[in-house]
Amino acid sequence: MLSRPMIGYAHVTKSFGSLKAVDDLSLDIAEGEFVAIVGGSGSGKTTLLRLANRLIEADGGTITIEGEDAQSVDPVALRRRIGYVFQSGGLFPHLSVADNIGITPKLLGEPAADIAARVDELLGLVQLDRNAHRSRLPEALSGGQRQRVGVARALAARPRIVLMDEPFGALDPLTRDALGEDYRSLHRKLGLTTVMITHDMTEAILLADRIAVMHSGQLLAQGTPAALSKSSDAYVLELLRTPRRQVERLNALLPQSGAA
Numbered sequence: 001m002l003s004r005p006m007i008g009y010a011h012v013t014k015s016f017g018s019l020k021a022v023d024d025l026s027l028d029i030a031e032g033e034f035v036a037i038v039g040g041s042g043s044g045k046t047t048l049l050r051l052a053n054r055l056i057e058a059d060g061g062t063i064t065i066e067g068e069d070a071q072s073v074d075p076v077a078l079r080r081r082i083g084y085v086f087q088s089g090g091l092f093p094h095l096s097v098a099d100n101i102g103i104t105p106k107l108l109g110e111p112a113a114d115i116a117a118r119v120d121e122l123l124g125l126v127q128l129d130r131n132a133h134r135s136r137l138p139e140a141l142s143g144g145q146r147q148r149v150g151v152a153r154a155l156a157a158r159p160r161i162v163l164m165d166e167p168f169g170a171l172d173p174l175t176r177d178a179l180g181e182d183y184r185s186l187h188r189k190l191g192l193t194t195v196m197i198t199h200d201m202t203e204a205i206l207l208a209d210r211i212a213v214m215h216s217g218q219l220l221a222q223g224t225p226a227a228l229s230k231s232s233d234a235y236v237l238e239l240l241r242t243p244r245r246q247v248e249r250l251n252a253l254l255p256q257s258g259a260a
């Protein structure tokens with residue numbers, strides 16, 4: 001038990017009709033941690049993430065954000081404290097890159113000159129060329145560039161927590177790898193606390209400090225990748241073994257690097 005988790009779920013439950021999407025789930029996430037949420041389709045990952053910023057309201061249990069009961073914080077104020085990156089970027093198609101990134105500071109009433117400076121700073125942070133990208137519309141960006149803008153927008157109000165729902169899932173493997181690494185550096189540099197849903201175990205192992213495995217709305221296991229690889233649960237073991245098995249198959253099919 002952490003003394004004051006950045007995000008604390010205690011016996012949280014959420015049902016849709018008779019379906020328990022999140023079932024008596026408890027999980028603490030410490031300041032500065034990078035936690036990956038993995039699990040099969042429909043296991044409750046997105047629901048769990050959305051409960052944290054009250055895009056969905058829990059039926060039972062308690063969620064604390066930076067030590068405060070989320071229920072006692074205005075949902076709009078809460079969402080400004082928590083950046084959210086959507087799978088497809090979630091950008092407004094009719095707004096330029098700069099306007100997408102600056103939308104929250106604008107809603108907060110910040111002066112235009114401050115917003116412009118912040119947008120430039122954020123474009124630099126996510127490694128997009130300012131002059132080339134500032135006035136483009138999302139449709140004129142590649143998938144990877146869109147996700148970089150999505151990350152910049154999530155960081156615009158200087159949140160300490162970032163939630164990411166399969167942020168790199170729709171990208172080609174090279175772009176995905178580069179974006180994952182770049183985001184991990186940002187996470188460290190800005191001292192963020194990150195929770196990321198991913199279907200890719202390799203990505204979870206490479207990027208996260210800790211992995212939480214969900215199954216049927218419940219937390220089946222959680223721990224460092226090394227600790228989980230010694231789990232006694234067959235499903236968890238299977239998940240953790242998948243990347244290594246793929247490497248073994250690849251090694252059998254491809255010449256080893258350095259070989260003639």
Ligand SMILES: Nc1ncnc2c1ncn2[C@@H]1O[C@H](COP(=O)(O)OP(=O)(O)OP(=O)(O)O)[C@@H](O)[C@H]1O
Nearest residue numbers: 016019020021039040041042043044045046047048
């Ligand atoms: N608004 C909703 N109304 C009804 N059922 C819902 C709603 N949102 C989610 N569910 C159901 O709750 C369960 C958990 O959904 P959730 O989206 O959290 O799963 P997930 O693990 O994120 O899945 P995926 O990996 O496919 O995105 C699913 O059975 C889903 O159909």
